[in-house]
Amino acid sequence: MENILIIGGGLMGSSVAWQLSDAGEKVVLIEQQGEHYTSGSSYGDARISRSLGPKKDVFSFVHNRTVEEVGKLIRFLNANSPKKKHKMEDVYTTSPVSYLYHKSQYEDVRKLRFKKQRRDYRSGSGDSAFRKFGMTLPDDYILVREYRKHSGTLNPRVLIQKLRLGIEKKGSQIKYNRKATHLTKKQGFYEVEILNTKTNKSKVIRAKKVIVAAGAYTVGVLAEIAPYFKKLITPKRVSLSYFKISEKRWQQLSKTEIQRILDALPMFYQDGKMYFSMIEKIEKSGSPVFKVGGHMMRRNIIDLDSIWEEKPRKKEVKWAKKQFRKHLEMLEIYIKKKDIEYVEGYNCVYAVSNTKIPFVTHIFDQDGVLDKDIIVVSGMSGVGAKGCLGYGVLAADLLLGKGETNATYRKAVRAFGNPLVRLYTKRKKANRLF
Ligand SMILES: Cc1cc2nc3c(=O)[nH]c(=O)nc-3n(C[C@H](O)[C@H](O)[C@H](O)COP(=O)(O)OP(=O)(O)OC[C@H]3O[C@@H](n4cnc5c(N)ncnc54)[C@H](O)[C@@H]3O)c2cc1C
Structure with a gap:
C-alpha cells in the first residue's frame, strides 16, 4: 500500500x-x-511570471509564494549537491512585464495601485507612455509595466x-x-x-x-x-506560433531598438483576444525566438491525444504575426512581413475551470x-x-x-x-x- x-x-x-x-x-x-x-x-x-494585482490578490500570492519556494528548492539542491550549481536565474529571467489595458478597464488599473506594489510598476497612456516606455499606443489604451525581481518569464x-x-x-x-x-x-x-x-x-x-x-x-x-x-473542467486548445526576425534585419537593429524590444516583452493584452508574446529562447547567434498567442483564442478539443500533433491553423498563425508586427510598430520598429520568419507552431492544451x-x-x-x-x-x-x-x-x-x-x-x-x-x-x- x-x-x-x-x-x-x-x-x-x-x-x-x-x-x-x-x-x-x-x-x-x-x-x-x-x-x-x-x-x-x-x-x-x-x-510569463508576474505578480501585479489588486490588494490581497490570490494570484499574486501564489506567484510570490512560488518565487519563495523555488528559492528554498534551490538552497536544498545546492546543500545536497557537491557542485552547488543551482541558481534562481536557471528558472527565472527577470525583465519588465507589460500589460495593455483598454481605457474602459480603467477601474482594474486603478485597483492595482496599492502601496506595496506602487514602486514596482508604472503606467502611462498617450504621450506619457512614449516618455516612459518609448511606446506609441492607440489613443484609448493604457500601458502598465511591472518590474520587480523575478517578474519576466519562468522556464x-x-x-x-x-x-x-x-x-x-x-x-x-x-x-x-x-x-x-x-x-x-x-x-x-x-x-x-x-x-x-x-x-x-x-x-x-x-x-x-x-x-x-x-x-x-x-x-x-x-x-x-x-x-x-x-x-x-474543460480542456481547451491554444495555438502557439514562434517567430524570428530575419538574421539580416536583426543585425540592422540598433542597440537601443533591441533594448526596447527586450523591455517590451513579455507583453500581455488585457482585452480582446488577449494577445501575449515573450522570448522563448535566445539562439546561439544572439537573436531571440518569440512565442506569440492569444489567451482568449481557445478552441474546444475533439481528441486530446492527437491534438499535440496537429498544426495551428493558417489563420491563427496569420493573426499572431499581424499582432506581433503591430506590437513592434508601437515601439516605432518597423519590420517587413517577410522579415518575420515563422519558426514553428503547435497546439498547447490546458484545462479551464467553469x-x-x-x-x-x-x-x-x-x-x-x-x-x-x-x-x-x-x-x-x-x-x-x-x-x-x-x-x-x-x-x-x-x-x-x-x-x-x-x-x-x-x-x-x-x-x-x-x-x-x-x-x-x-x-x-x-x-x-x-
Ligand atoms: C499556451 C499556454 C500558455 C501559457 N502561458 C502561461 C503563462 O504565461 N504564465 C503562466 O503562469 N501560465 C501559463 N500557462 C499555464 C501553465 O503552463 C499551466 O497552467 C501549467 O503548466 C499546468 O500544469 P499541470 O501540471 O496542471 O498540467 P500538465 O503540465 O499538463 O501536467 C499534467 C501531467 O499529467 C500527465 N497525465 C495525464 N493523465 C495521466 C494519467 N492518466 N496517468 C499519469 N499521468 C497522466 C500528463 O502527461 C502531464 O505530464 C500557459 C499554458 C498554455 C497551454
Whole structure:
C-alpha cells in the first residue's frame, strides 16, 4: 500500500510532490510520459511570471509564494549537491512585464495601485507612455509595466527538472511511462490501475491518499470516482506560433531598438483576444525566438491525444504575426512581413475551470460526502505556471490537514476550493452534478 500517490508529473504534480516530500512524506508520482516531457500544459521554455494585482490578490500570492519556494528548492539542491550549481536565474529571467489595458478597464488599473506594489510598476497612456516606455499606443489604451525581481518569464522545463531532482533526493519516487487508467475508492483506500505504456502491462496498486494533477486529462482520471468534474473542467486548445526576425534585419537593429524590444516583452493584452508574446529562447547567434498567442483564442478539443500533433491553423498563425508586427510598430520598429520568419507552431492544451479560477480541492464521493483523502489540482488555464509551487503548498497542506493563518493564504484556500463552497451552499445544484 502506498502512502500518497500523485497522478501527473507536470508543473502541478511535481510541485505538490516536492512540497509533500519536503514536509517529510514519501510519495509516489506517476507520469504517463517518459522522462523526457514532450506534451502537456507545462511543455516549453517560457511562461510569463508576474505578480501585479489588486490588494490581497490570490494570484499574486501564489506567484510570490512560488518565487519563495523555488528559492528554498534551490538552497536544498545546492546543500545536497557537491557542485552547488543551482541558481534562481536557471528558472527565472527577470525583465519588465507589460500589460495593455483598454481605457474602459480603467477601474482594474486603478485597483492595482496599492502601496506595496506602487514602486514596482508604472503606467502611462498617450504621450506619457512614449516618455516612459518609448511606446506609441492607440489613443484609448493604457500601458502598465511591472518590474520587480523575478517578474519576466519562468522556464517550466528547467523547473520540472529541479523539482524532480528534489523529490528523489528527499526519498520519494517518480515512475515514468505509467498511466493511471482506473481510479476507484474502496474501504479506506484507493485502487489505481496503472498501465505501463512501454510494456503495455497493467498493474493495480493501492494508496491511502491520492493527488490528481493530470492537467487536461483530469476529467478522464476522475471519471469513475467524481464524474461531475466533467462539468467543472474543460480542456481547451491554444495555438502557439514562434517567430524570428530575419538574421539580416536583426543585425540592422540598433542597440537601443533591441533594448526596447527586450523591455517590451513579455507583453500581455488585457482585452480582446488577449494577445501575449515573450522570448522563448535566445539562439546561439544572439537573436531571440518569440512565442506569440492569444489567451482568449481557445478552441474546444475533439481528441486530446492527437491534438499535440496537429498544426495551428493558417489563420491563427496569420493573426499572431499581424499582432506581433503591430506590437513592434508601437515601439516605432518597423519590420517587413517577410522579415518575420515563422519558426514553428503547435497546439498547447490546458484545462479551464467553469469559474476560470484554478481548483485545489477535495472531491465529493458518489454519496455526496466530502472525501478528504484526495485532492484535485487542476483547471489552471493560462495562469498556472507562475503560481505552481504556491498551489503545491496549498494542496500539500490540505492533504496533511495543515494551514497558515495569514489572511491572503486563507483567501486563496477559499478561492481555489470554491466549487466545494458552492456545492455546500447550493445543494440543489450539487445534486444535479451527481
Ligand atoms: C499556451 C499556454 C500558455 C501559457 N502561458 C502561461 C503563462 O504565461 N504564465 C503562466 O503562469 N501560465 C501559463 N500557462 C499555464 C501553465 O503552463 C499551466 O497552467 C501549467 O503548466 C499546468 O500544469 P499541470 O501540471 O496542471 O498540467 P500538465 O503540465 O499538463 O501536467 C499534467 C501531467 O499529467 C500527465 N497525465 C495525464 N493523465 C495521466 C494519467 N492518466 N496517468 C499519469 N499521468 C497522466 C500528463 O502527461 C502531464 O505530464 C500557459 C499554458 C498554455 C497551454
